Amino acid sequence: AQRVTQPEKLLSVFKGAPVELKCNYSYSGSPELFWYVQYSRQRLQLLLRHISRESIKGFTADLNKGETSFHLKKPFAQEEDSAMYYCALKSGAGSYQLTFGKGTKLSVIP
Amino acid sequence: DSGVTQTPKHLITATGQRVTLRCSPRSGDLSVYWYQQSLDQGLQFLIQYYNGEERAKGNILERFSAQQFPDLHSELNLSSLELGDSALYFCASSRLNTGELFFGEGSRLTVL
Numbered sequence: 001a002q003r004v005t006q007p008e009k010l011l012s013v014f015k016g017a018p019v020e021l022k023c024n025y026s027y028s029g030s031p032e033l034f035w036y037v038q039y040s041r042q043r044l045q046l047l048l049r050h051i052s053r054e055s056i057k058g059f060t061a062d063l064n065k066g067e068t069s070f071h072l073k074k075p076f077a078q079e080e081d082s083a084m085y086y087c088a089l090k091s092g093a094g095s096y097q098l099t100f101g102k103g104t105k106l107s108v109i110p
Numbered sequence: 111d112s113g114v115t116q117t118p119k120h121l122i123t124a125t126g127q128r129v130t131l132r133c134s135p136r137s138g139d140l141s142v143y144w145y146q147q148s149l150d151q152g153l154q155f156l157i158q159y160y161n162g163e164e165r166a167k168g169n170i171l172e173r174f175s176a177q178q179f180p181d182l183h184s185e186l187n188l189s190s191l192e193l194g195d196s197a198l199y200f201c202a203s204s205r206l207n208t209g210e211l212f213f214g215e216g217s218r219l220t221v222l
Contacts, residue, residue: 097166098211102151
């Protein structure tokens, strides 16, 4: 069975400090990993996906198959980054199911 | 607004009752997903439909059922409700199977 673990329920950092939101997954095949974000009073939306290898709003995430991790990083946190972040896994291109972690609430202290 | 629309936004009912949650996907999206978010449980995948056909099933209880209609809207039926069914129920839609889902605002169900 596939599983996504986000060990931190809450992460508080100061503005300008580096941010790392942890995500570990368990899946034996070739997964596709995603980060979703929910800002206050907004809908849950896609932030980035590992296949695209893109940087969105300064965030990056690298898929580490050896450590089965997909941590989300940003070198300098901004107040507007405060939000709920969810890591999600899709078990391959043919799969339709997206499995989410329980989420980490990021609070950036001014 | 051509985003995902869910009704009702809030619903309060009693144990043993039955409710129907409705979802209209984004224009052009053929896939609809249902998720349940309970306290401390994160987003639990329930079921997914593509163009009227069930494509994936998660941890959906037998008391729950869903369907997608020819006009692509979907309904999630919850019956014999229990206190533990109180949750936020999200619908999401997608056009392609890329993993990019577009979420609605959710329907908050409270079972008393």
